[in-house]
Amino acid sequence: xxxxxxxxxxxxxxxxxxxxxxxxxxxxxxxxxxxxxxxxxxxxxxxxxxxxxxxxxxxxxxxxxxxxxxxxxxxxxxxxxxxxxxxxxxxxxxxxxxxxxxxxxxxxxxxxxxxxxxxxxxxxxxxxxxxxxxxxxxxxxxxxxxxxxxxxxxxxxxxxxxxxxxxxxxxxxxxxxxxxxxxxxxxxxxxxxxxxxxxxxxxxxxxxxxxxxxxxxxxxxxxxxxxxxxxxxxxxxxxxxxxxxxxxxxxxxxxxxxxxxxxxx
Numbered sequence: 351x352x353x354x355x356x357x358x359x360x361x362x363x364x365x366x367x368x369x370x371x372x373x374x375x376x377x378x379x380x381x382x383x384x385x386x387x388x389x390x391x392x393x394x395x396x397x398x399x400x401x402x403x404x405x406x407x408x409x410x411x412x413x414x415x416x417x418x419x420x421x422x423x424x425x426x427x428x429x430x431x432x433x434x435x436x437x438x439x440x441x442x443x444x445x446x447x448x449x450x451x452x453x454x455x456x457x458x459x460x461x462x463x464x465x466x467x468x469x470x471x472x473x474x475x476x477x478x479x480x481x482x483x484x485x486x487x488x489x490x491x492x493x494x495x496x497x498x499x500x501x502x503x504x505x506x507x508x509x510x511x512x513x514x515x516x517x518x519x520x521x522x523x524x525x526x527x528x529x530x531x532x533x534x535x536x537x538x539x540x541x542x543x544x545x546x547x548x549x550x551x552x553x554x555x556x557x558x559x560x561x562x563x564x565x566x567x568x569x570x571x572x573x574x575x576x577x578x579x580x581x582x583x584x585x586x587x588x589x590x591x592x593x594x595x596x597x598x599x600x601x602x603x604x605x606x607x608x609x610x611x612x613x614x615x
Contacts, residue, residue, distance in 0.1 A: 385513050386504050392473045393494050393533045401426040403587040409578045424587045429487050430594040449594040457598055463598035464607035473607030478572050480540040480548030494526050
């Protein structure tokens with residue numbers, strides 16, 4: 351297995367994609383809903399979680415290589431986050447920050463700043479069209495997004511899960527699963543109009559009383575990439591607004607975040 355010093359060789363898309371799936375704080379358990387409508391209403395009206403931080407390990411698998419890395423994150427719901435991937439020594443090698451409007455990244459080994467002025471469009475480009483801001487946010491806060499609107503349908507998934515799906519005008523479909531005992535988000539699946547799975551993500555919890563997950567597993571079949579994130583101890587955080595913005599250092603090479611990959615990354 352390739353260890354951390356090789357992380358600079360991973361494509362920018364793979365690195366940023368992996369870091370976007372690293373934080374999933376969840377609301378506290380609630381009584382089991384009596385019907386699916388009630389369950390979804392409870393999930394949509396849960397208060398936002400307080401800002402939290404975490405240290406994590408992450409494993410990225412592609413057909414070309416396996417990379418294991420470590421990092422830290424801070425999240426302020428519903429749509430602000432900062433994720434840093436650490437180098438073997440010294441400052442972070444990769445920083446990704448979203449202030450709710452734009453998402454930007456700094457790749458230190460290549461002295462390159464990647465700008466994404468439209469967070470939703472940028473995140474869809476990074477994930478091969480699978481996940482815009484509402485989906486990434488849902489994973490980051492562990493809570494289905496009210497911005498999705500009225501679902502197209504729902505179905506029971508025994509023993510303790512209920513699934514809803516939303517269909518976009520182009521025929522693409524997003525499915526989310528909630529735990530009927532706790533309203534915690536359990537999984538997210540995104541499919542294109544032809545039914546191909548673009549994103550499959552699952553959250554693992556230590557037990558029913560745990561507020562935060564212990565693991566996030568995500569597969570993006572069309573990008574031939576899988577990610578597994580193992581979380582450390584979750585802690586309250588008091589981030590400042592500046593934590594969710596990054597600006598290009600002097601002399602940085604400027605590129606578009608989410609642009610097609612090149613041999614140079």
